[in-house]
Amino acid sequence: MSNTPNPPLPTHALPSYLDPNHLGPWGVYLQQIDRVTPYLGSLARWVETLKRPKRALIVDVPIELDNGTIAHFEGYRVQHNVSRGPGKGGVRFHQDVTLSEVMALSAWMSIKNAAVNVPYGGAKGGIRVDPKTLSKAELERLTRRYTSEIGIIIGPSKDIPAPDVNTNAQVMAWMMDTYSMNVGTTATGVVTGKPVDLGGSLGRVEATGRGVFTVGVEAARLTGMGIEGARVAVQGFGNVGGTAGKLFAEAGAKVVAVQDHTGSIHNDKGLDVPALLAHVQQTGGVCGFAGAEPMANDAFWGVACDILIPAALESQITKDNAGRIQAKMVIEGANGPTTPEADDILNDKGVLVLPDVISNAGGVTVSYFEWVQDFSSFFWTEDEINARLVRIMKEAFAGVWQVAQENKVTLRTATFIVACKRILHAREMRGLYP
Ligand code: NAD
Numbered sequence: 317m318s319n320t321p322n323p324p325l326p327t328h329a330l331p332s333y334l335d336p337n338h339l340g341p342w343g344v345y346l347q348q349i350d351r352v353t354p355y356l357g358s359l360a361r362w363v364e365t366l367k368r369p370k371r372a373l374i375v376d377v378p379i380e381l382d383n384g385t386i387a388h389f390e391g392y393r394v395q396h397n398v399s400r401g402p403g404k405g406g407v408r409f410h411q412d413v414t415l416s417e418v419m420a421l422s423a424w425m426s427i428k429n430a431a432v433n434v435p436y437g438g439a440k441g442g443i444r445v446d447p448k449t450l451s452k453a454e455l456e457r458l459t460r461r462y463t464s465e466i467g468i469i470i471g472p473s474k475d476i477p478a479p480d481v482n483t484n485a486q487v488m489a490w491m492m493d494t495y496s497m498n499v500g501t502t503a504t505g506v507v508t509g510k511p512v513d514l515g516g517s518l519g520r521v522e523a524t525g526r527g528v529f530t531v532g533v534e535a536a537r538l539t540g541m542g543i544e545g546a547r548v549a550v551q552g553f554g555n556v557g558g559t560a561g562k563l564f565a566e567a568g569a570k571v572v573a574v575q576d577h578t579g580s581i582h583n584d585k586g587l588d589v590p591a592l593l594a595h596v597q598q599t600g601g602v603c604g605f606a607g608a609e610p611m612a613n614d615a616f617w618g619v620a621c622d623i624l625i626p627a628a629l630e631s632q633i634t635k636d637n638a639g640r641i642q643a644k645m646v647i648e649g650a651n652g653p654t655t656p657e658a659d660d661i662l663n664d665k666g667v668l669v670l671p672d673v674i675s676n677a678g679g680v681t682v683s684y685f686e687w688v689q690d691f692s693s694f695f696w697t698e699d700e701i702n703a704r705l706v707r708i709m710k711e712a713f714a715g716v717w718q719v720a721q722e723n724k725v726t727l728r729t730a731t732f733i734v735a736c737k738r739i740l741h742a743r744e745m746r747g748l749y750p
Contacts (some may be wrong), residue, residue, distance in 0.1 A: 328367060335417055342422030342628055347656045348398070350733035356722060359740040366736060368427070370437075371395040375441060375465035389458065393441040393466040395475055399742040402473055403439030404680060406480025406509075407462075407487070410579040410629075413442035417630070421480075424651050424673055430735035432677040432712045434684040439475045440465060443490040447482050459487050463494040471496065472505035472690075473545055478683050479509040479555070481629070485521070489514055505690040508683035517686035519701035520679075524649065525559020525627075527678015528703065531670050532560075532623060532647045533567070538717060539668060541644060544568035549643065551575045552628030553602055556649040556676060558593055560625050561577050566590040573611065573619040576628065578603035580616040596741040613641035617641055626653035633658045641667065648672035663726055670727035673735065674716055681708050 328346055328404075330336050339346070346367060353363050354434045376393040392415060395403040405425035417612040418440050443462055447455055469475055478487060488510045495506045504515030512518060521527075536543055550557045555575045561571045568699075570586030578601025579585070588607050595605045603610070610687025617633075619638035624634050627649030633641070638658035646662060648654060654662070656671065662669050682705055689695050698703075720730035 323653065324444045329364075330490035331525075331723060333367070333372075334419075334610075334708075338416075340414060340416030340425075340671060341652055342416040343424045343461050344631070344652060344656060345420040348728070349736070351729055352677070352736050355725070355729070355733045356736060356740065359737055359744065362740040362743050365399075365743055366397065366423070366739065368395045369394050369422060370398060372415065372419065373464065373466060373469055374415065377458060377462045377465060379454060379461055382608045384452050385563060389462075390444040391442070391462045391465060391471060392418040393475070393477075394418045394422040394439060396438040396440075397426040397436035397739060398737055399746060400430060400437055401435040403475030404434075404436035404478070404683065405440040406478045407436055407483050407491075408440070408442040408480040409447040409458075409482040409487075409712045410442065410443050411444060411446040415443040418442045418737065420630075421651055426739060427673045427732060427735040428677045429680060430738040431674050431716065431731050432681055432708055433738065434681060436476075436680070436684065439477075440480075441477055442480075455487075456490055459490040460494045463491045464498060464727070467495055467498050470506060471499075472503055472687070475682070476505065476687060477507045478679070481554075484510060484555075485511045485516060488516075495633050508686040509679075510686070515686070516741075517682055517689055517701060518698035519694070519705065520682045521555065522559045522650060522688055523682035523701075523705060524676050524679030525549055525563060527681065527704060527709050528556065528560040528625060528627070528647050528649045528675050529563035530646070530678065530706050531713045532564070533645075534626075534710055534713050535621075535645060535668060535670055535717075536686050539645070541622065545570065546623055547615075548614065548623045548625065549573040549575075549619050549621040550625045550627060550649075551616065551653075552626065553592070553596055554627070554678075557625060557627030558596065560627060560647070560649055562589050562593065564623070569623070572621055573616055574602050574608075575613060576602045577615045580611045581605050582611040582616075582619065583608040584694060626650050629653070631655055633662070635661060638662055641665075646668065648675050651676065659726070659728065669726065669728060671726075671731050674713060674727070674731045677712065678705055678709055681705055692695060718719075 422440035429436040510516035617637040624643035632653035633654040635657040638661035
């Protein structure tokens with residue numbers, strides 16, 4: 317699938333709160349919008365609405381540390397677009413979180429939710445903190461204070477947070493409890509990704525990785541690639557990468573290389589994925605796994621493989637390593653793992669990139685199921701959830717594939733075409749208030 321030449325990039329009206337010389341992930345997102353604009357027809361009239369987050373809240377999050385001192389952390393919640401429904405998107409705890417990053421992640425949530433056609437807008441949140449430096453009690457105080465601070469803009473029908481990097485079901489339970497205490501009633505629908513005993517959904521933990529696997533299998537079928545024996549490399553072996561790796565291995569693929577924040581490992585015969593998952597559970601990372609050889613982090617990108625799954629952080633595949641990638645297919649489990657320059661290099665090499673905005677939409681799809689189940693307090697079986705998830709992912713992917721073929725564009729641009737049209741159509745029908 318070849319891409320048509322990209323139109324020259326327009327100059328953007330940037331908000332004064334971003335540094336135009338260091339736009340970060342928001343700059344990547346703006347370039348993606350520029351690429352899709354020529355395909356939006358009359359809806360292009362509304363495209364500026366996608367280039368400005370509707371609402372961005374910055375909060376100070378002070379907590380008392382266990383040693384009695386007071387620490388302050390920067391917290392964010394950004395609602396990018398709510399034309400199609402309430403905001404929806406995860407909360408990230410990471411020392412490198414910035415406003416630009418949260419803005420971009422919130423915008424990618426708008427695109428993703430529209431791409432799989434769940435009735436949500438896009439939002440995202442984060443705290444600039446390395447949670448590994450906090451005790452469990454400190455983490456709970458941080459989560460509760462942050463939830464209180466952003467409580468003025470979240471809610472089951474306003475904006476529904478979920479887990480992201482370094483946040484999990486326990487963090488969601490604290491968020492749900494804090495919000496519920498503040499409003500005076502148990503409000504399970506305020507967050508998704510909760511423990512199953514607190515209104516969480518079966519299948520949510522594995523949903524994103526399952527979605528990654530589902531679109532990967534569909535793309536392999538459409539391109540004639542067999543999964544049995546396919547060589548897979550995974551960056552990030554947490555919720556998304558770990559589950560995707562496990563499902564590919566169960567389907568007969570060989571996971572030959574894995575990289576995480578502790579290092580990179582390699583086994584040409586295929587790693588024992590359940591044993592590696594247990595090792596990560598025990599030690600916190602892939603480093604030191606007995607069933608593999610260590611490899612240099614930079615060498616990971618050139619490893620001989622058919623499928624590469626970036627499932628860690630953004631901007632990992634860049635112009636510096638894209639040329640070395642040997643995979644025939646890249647399935648983006650992480651949000652924004654490929655820079656636009658790297659995207660072009662991969663496209664020129666004929667590497668099929670399944671973009672984040674469709675590939676990792678399985679998580680938000682089951683989050684949607686969780687939210688629906690919470691409203692009715694009626695819970696579905698795991699088989700029902702997985703079957704509905706697979707159906708939505710397959711249908712959404714088939715639609716994107718068709719648009720890519722018709723317009724001779726990459727799957728990323730095709731997903732943006734489908735999603736932006738849905739968002740802007742909603743915008744147009746609702747009209748501008750007042
Ligand atoms: P996680 O915290 O469970 O795992 C993150 C993984 O990335 C870990 O294995 C960690 O070691 C690795 N990592 C961190 N820094 C790294 C570095 N510098 N180099 C290499 N590896 C590094 O997080 P997750 O939920 O699996 O999320 C991973 C990605 O998937 C993120 O981009 C997230 O936004 C995206 N995502 C997650 C979900 C979800 O449901 N969890 C849904 C959609 C998208």
